[in-house]
Amino acid sequence: MSQANEPGLLKFVDRRFLGYNVLMALVAAAILLTIAVGSFVFGERTQEQSAEALRAAATDRAALAVLASLVDAETGQRGWLLTGDDDYLKPYTDARTHFPGQLEQFRLQVERLSNDVTIPDPARLEDVARRKFDELAQTLALARTGDRDGAFALVRSDVGITLMDEARAYVAQVLALTDGLRLRRIEQMRASARLLTVLTSLGVVTILVLSVLAILLITHHTRELEVARRDLARSNEALEHRVRDRTRELLGVNAEVQRYAYIVSHDLRAPLVNIMGFTSELETATSRFSTFLHRGGFDRTDPIVADVHEAVDVDIPEALGFIRTSTTRMDALINEILKLSRLGRVPLVPEAIVMETLLRDCIATVQHRLDAGGATAMVISPLPRIVSDANSLNQIFTNLLDNAAKYFDPARPGRIVIRGRTEGANAIFSVEDNGRGIAAGDHERIFELFRRSGAQDRPGEGIGLAHVRSLVRRLGGDIGVVSDGSTGTIFRLILPIDLRPRLKKDTA
Amino acid sequence: MPQPRTVTIVMIEDDEGHARLIEKNIRRAGVTNEILGFRDGTTALARLLGPDGSGVLPLGHAWLVLLDLNLPDMTGIDILARLKSNEHTRRSPVIVLTTTDDQREIQRCYDLGANVYITKPLNYESFANAIRQLGLFLSVMQVPEAD
Known part of the structure; x- marks a missing residue:
């Protein structure tokens, strides 16, 4: 029972084991993928955020x-107004030259911000700046025309x-806004990094x-496999033991049967010899009596004499005839049993056999019978x-050929075909007739x-x-027959390719 | 037979029918010697070696033993061994006449000193024929006296 269950259990264990492992591998792969995607997404986002922070700083600048x-x-205007020296006017002229570019730069940075x-609106700054430059230009123009008082009055106005306060206020507002943006972005970057760290750690x-689970599972499974393997090995061993025991038993029984057949046929023989012997004696005695009767001198019309004649000439010879045919037949049967029982006592001599040659000999033995019926026999090589034992094989195939030759259908020319092939450790031969x-x-x-x-x-x-x-089984093989009962017969023999290991086992 | 009245044929055969057929066929070959039949080994040995088994009593007799191997009380091999190991009877010819044709059995009988080993043919015609030929053989055979 347990043996019948084991393969099923193993299969079940295997499927469960496989299922768990595949599941764990899938989960691990999913986690790795998530980490990779997360890193990528967060990396992208961090990069974006740092770029934003940088852009905010650029806007500030x-x-x-x-x-x-x-x-x-x-500063240039005030210096020139105070000194009248044109050198002091240089910051003013430089600022006027660079200002449009700087304003454009600021406008660009603002546009690029998130x-x-x-x-x-930078237009506000531009407006303030334009008015400031106008005011500066106006004071400078008044001073150049000699109206220094007018110029100073304008300054003092x-x-x-x-206008400068307005510009300062505007820039301070921008700085406050970009600072907030930068801080927000940095905070976001920190949060991203924290999340990524947590995710990766998880x-x-x-x-x-x-x-660890997989290792435990594999270890467990390996242990289970080991146990199963050991069980299997043990049950195999037990099975082998059983087969060996059975084979020994069978060989014992076989030998016993053969001994039995030998003794029976032998012991039946002794009384049979007596029956035949004394029947012979009776025949001799009867013929003597018959001779005496036929010498004459008896009155055949006397019913008693006629009866005696009848008995001696008809009844007794008839009875003796039946006894003789029956004993002859019995003798033949006992002879065959004896022959079969002796089979087991002839030692097998394993040798390498070229089957083609052996079969040619067998066919030659039955050739006269084949010729008489106009039949043919052929061997398909290779x-x-x-x-194996050549003598046994010769008897086996000669008997099969003889059997085929004996039962051809007169309606068609007889044909016997012998084929052979190898299957594992066995050779399979077929003798096919029509x-x-x-x-x-x-x-x-x-x-x-x-x-x-x-x-x-x-x-x-x-x-x-x-x-x-009997011969085939002794060679470690078996024989079967296939036939439809009308158009032919195939005898199929399975024989071990090498008889020697079997013989060794028998003697062991 | 050169010593027609002195040689006694001792036939040890448990099958009465066989014994009778053997005797008839030997007689048909012209043998007229006395034939003593025994159905078992014990009585046969008592007669051949004497009741004490010494072999002294039958001194002066000339025996020829026809021995079957399958007997109810002992095997023919035992009888053969007893006869051939006794100094008074060891020269008496023993003809083993049995149904066994086992080679080892035959070798053993000759090893123990059997003079002739004959397998009883299992077919009656050959059986009768063989016994008649044995009879002819016996009629020309020399048998020494026990001493």
Whole structure:
């Protein structure tokens, strides 16, 4: 019972094991993929955020540069107004030259900034700056025409200071906004990095756990396999033991049966010799009595004398005739049993056999019978080479050929074909004829002693095939028959390619 | 037979029918010697070696033993061994006449000193024929006296 269950259990274990492992591998792969994708996404985002922070800083610088230009211009104006020296006017002229570029730069930076933050329109700054430069230009123009008082009055009017304050306020507002943006972005970057770290750590931990689980599972499974393997080895061994025991038993029984057959046939023989012997004696005595009767001198009309004549000439010879035919037949049967029982006592001599040659000899033995019926026998080469007992094989095939030759169908020319092939450690030979076939019900019977199949119109005792099976089994093989019962018969023999290991086992 | 009245044929055969057929066929070959039949080994040995088994009693007799190997009380081999190991009977010819044709059995009988080993043919015609030929053989055979 347990043996029948084991393969199923193993399969179940295997499927479960496989299922768990595949599941764990899939989970691990998913985690790795998530980490990779996460790293990529967060990396991209971080890069974006740092770029944003940098752009915010650039905006700051541009705004400050604009403011610095305005301050420079004012400084130049004041210097020149105070000294009248044109050298002091240089910051003013430089600022005027650079200002449009700086403003453009600031405008560009503002445009590139994210939509998250709304920078006040740079046009406002431009407007303030334009008015400031106008005011500066106006004072300088008044001073050049000699109206220094008018120029100073304009300076003192606070118009310039108000404009500068406006510009400063604007730049301060921009700086506050970009600072906020930068801080927000940095905070976001930190959060991203934290999330990534957590994610990666979680992934690593999970993979570690899965690895440990997988190792445990594999170890467990390996142990299970080892146990199963050991069980299997043990049951195999037990099986081998059983087969060995059975084989030994069978060989014992076989030998016993053969001894039994020998003793029985031998012991039946002794009384039979007596029956035959004394029947002979009776025949001699009766013929003497008959001679005496026929010498004459008896009155044949006397009913008693006629009766005696009848008894001596008819009844007694008839009875003796029946006794003789029966004992002769019994003698023949016992002889066959004896022959079969002796089979087991002839030692087998394994040798390498060229089957083609052996079969040619067998065919030659039955050639006269084949010729008489106009039949042919052929061997299809190549045949497997085997190591076996030539004498037994010769008897086997001669018997099969003889059997085929005996039962050809007169309606068609007889044909026997012998084929052979190798299958594993066995050679398989087939003897096929197109004779009258063997009815399905007789396929087993024909191998039994004294049993025959079909019309009993040919001579025979029903010995040949019993003999063949006994020989084949002794060679470690088996024989079977296939026939439709009308158009032919195929005898199929399975023989071990090498008889020697079997012989060794038998003697062991 | 050169010593027609002195040689006694001792036939040890448990099958009465066989014994009778053997005797008839020997007689048909012209042998007229006395034939003593025994159905078992014990009585046969008592007669051949004497009741004490010494072989002294039958001194002066000339025996020719026809021996079957399958007997109810002992095997013919035992009888053969006893006869051939006794100094008074060892020269008496022993003809083993049995159904066994086992080679080892035959070798053993000759090893023990059997003079002739004959396998009883299992077919009656050959059986009768063989016994008649044995009879002819016996009629020309020299048998020494026990001493």
